[in-house]
Amino acid sequence: MFKYLMLAGLALFLPGLYALGYSIFEGPSAWMVDSRTFWGTPISLFVFWIGLAHAGTLLSAIFLALDIKLDRRTALIAELSTLVCLVFAALFPLMHLGVIENFYMVVPLLDARGNFANVSSPLVWDFCCIAVYALLSLLFFTTHLKTREIPTLEKYRKPMAWLLFPLVLWVHTVVSLDFAATFVPQWRGAFFPVYFIAGAIFSGLALMNLLLCTEGYRVRLLERLQLIFSWFMCAIWIWDLMLKGSICTSALIFAGVLPQLRMVSFIRENKWGRIALSLSVLLGLFLERLYIVSPEFGLQTSSSLNWIDWGLVAFSVGGFILLFFGIRRYLNMKMEGSSAYFGEVDGNDLADAEQQELEKENVDVRGIEKPKKGFYIQPWASEEYHVLRFPLLVGFGVAIAYAFWMVGQSVFANVDFSFANIVPLLYPIIALVTALTLFVRAYFVEHAFTLSRFEKWTCAVLLVLLAACAGAFFAGGASQGSNLSLDSQPVAVDRPVSQDHARLIWNARCATCHGAEGKFNEKFVREFYPVPQKLDLQRLDSLGSDSLVKVILNGRVNMNAYAGRLTPSEALGLVNYMRSLAKEGE
Amino acid sequence: MGMDRREFIKSCSLVAVMGLLFGCRKIPFSEVAGDLPSLKRFEDEVKLAMSQAKKTLDLVKIPTPGALKIPGASPMNRFGMAIDLDLCDSCGKCILACNLENNVPLVPAEDAARNRFMHWVDMRGNAPFMCAHCGNAPCERVCPTGAANHTPDGLSAMMFKRCTGSRFCGANCPVQARKFNFNDAQKLGLARQFNKEVPLRDQGVMEKCSLCLHRLQNDRLDFKTKLTVGVTTEDAEWRGRGVKTACAEACPKNAIIFGNWLDDKSPLVKLTKNRVLYAPRELADLDPSVVFMRGRR
């Protein structure tokens, strides 16, 4: 069954890949563009896939945190779907950029030029939230997989779930703030966080129901929730209609009206009926996202959807099918005894199995009898908090230190910051540091689990890659250097110009970067160029007048050639003046 | 008598050599036909833009701009412009001047048909309309890389090399004053560097009115140079007097006035003293530096 799905996915993916390649080559003019906001299908797809990613975390992490029983198979499928959706969700904001090579400038970390990303921009919050979300979801998924071999890891799942619970809501809230924090009249909405989260959960439930249909069983709780959320979404659309006077009718039909057919038992009990309902919801919500992101879509001033847009949709859908079912088949094959995890079992049987497990679990690891259902433990005395206490402290500390360091950057000297500008960045940092501390402590201090050689190597390689990325982001791209290079021919110079003349030229041409006193002009240079070399006496002496004159005339990396604008005698005069400045500076 | 064979070959080869020498002379790149767009194309595009321009402009009264409210703002300089609606007759010379001064590229025919031009100055409501350099700019707030930022002397600056093309600033400008380089104008033969002081922009970056930053910078450098060699100037600090933006210079009616809001001797302050100042409704709360004026107080 999976094989046929993968073939269908491939049929969608390949032309989609072509569309993606064409888009990256041509740039933003290739796809439908809204002339008011310049955003189009890639961002709609981004919001759509990020919303779908939340389903997985909702079902596995939030249900776990709230003690709502869900069988292990559904939870694992949910977590896997999160990870695959995230891959595509992360691709779209990257490919929609006008200058893709400059994407690293969005990362709020050190920069060799002394620059810093603008931390009050919702896009920077987006980047941090999604990066942290991806990492933590990966950790959560691998932990869940490994609890089979190492049951003691189970005690880390609930704390991670409690970390992920607010994080997943935070991610989609920040995505909604991309729109709600602007002046675009159609994006007017302080209610957008709730709106987007509801839409995300709704589409995620539809995706989960769809995936469960392919697995061959159903979880009635999820189907019920899907119906309830359709009502909730309709209520939100009614409010949106009142606020703005327009509504996306196709979304209302596909995701509002048609899902009500679930109440018809004939459709509900038929597998294809359920598949149709889920697909209808997904289609409706995608059209709604398109409607939100492109306010002028459909009007004369915007272009209409072309083949590239549909190609991008096909790319993401086909890619998801390929990747998800590919990994699924891999897990089927690789994991021994996987029938207990992914076997062809009906959901009802699993529910019984879980009930037996529940009775067994009443005696927990510490031998203390677990409290019965309904008995309340204060959160601060619970086991999960015990595990999380120290990592949370570290997380808070790092986040606060980071916030102060970030706001103190020199590039923000003219920017008015308020606490509200930085709040959305804080929780992802807390979650990231807490999770990392938790696992580092679990591995190195408590020896709660061991890693096989393969896993150790994978971790090491990932760390190296991460460090390489950080280094690349720090260095940034090179600015365009000059085309000329130094040659070994001596330069014909009759006499250098007078000191005064040289001083005039220095102040006019060189001082902007090198400073009037020969120490570089900090503010100007940091905004536009990498830091120039120090012009101290020892260095100037070691280089010699000849090569310095050549540098002035022929240029260097990041310094333009002055050959056409200065004569060699002026250049030599400048070199002498430079040395006199360096002597004064000693 | 006719030439003999030897002389014929000699004269032929001479002609050939002369032809070769003539062909090998260096042809300046700009004269090669078809590579660079002609000036006429730029003029025609301005006319087309003006014919498709919006006819209304929603203005509200605003107080005279004062000092910037951002930390580190200069107490001496805040540059801005005032556009006199009583004098302007929407001739469009300012738009052409700006395009030539800032090497603004042409756009392909499909974009022109949809009224999507790259001009930094648009004609709206029969008056020239450009970025207002808001003191509390919504575009700067949302730029992820910090490419859109505010200088201490009041310009909403754009750093092309720092732009990653997310187009968030363009989305958030309430009056759509920003333009995005959808096309590689140089590759398509739509760009021409009329002014060597201003760089041509790459595909994928946003651009907008810069209040002719390059003219201000030249003036500032000139002032500093004179200061270091002891040529007397009337002030100890640079105030940007005598600088005019390209649009202000080109206006035959002097309807565009550029100057320094914080300098009493600046023509901007002197000429706006008794006038009622207006700004577009959406920008009124954002502290714009570029205002409109009409009527007397």
Add this chain to the structure above:
Amino acid sequence: MAPFLNALACLIALGSALFLWRKGSSPYRNGALLAGFLVLFSVFCYFGGDINDPTLEHYPFRMLALCLCLSTTSLPLYRRRYLVLAQSLWCWIELFGGISLYYRGIDIAWTRIAALLCMTLCSTFLSKISKEMEFCLMVFWLAVWVFF
């Protein structure tokens, strides 16, 4: 929104809360009720306030959050957990709604968010919620709504 209508809003929320989470009610009933209440609150805001006022944009959702908070006091099981969650929802709506409005030039109501956060944190320490405690909580929430 006028103060009188503000107070009326919290009364409506209180009244709606009575219908939620009744004993033996199916999730369908509760879900439909929640969606219905949202529509009711939306209609109230539409006719009660100036629709062009930005602070009104998340008003129905704030009313819904208040309604949920008030309704948790009558839950039979897991009352404290859902109490904390409902208050967190209200904090969430206030905080991120506030940030969205801040970016459009309107100040955030920090006192309201701080008061709600405090109460959320304090609620986690509750071990037994007596009727008096329930009443105090409800009064606190209504006071925050009306005065902050």
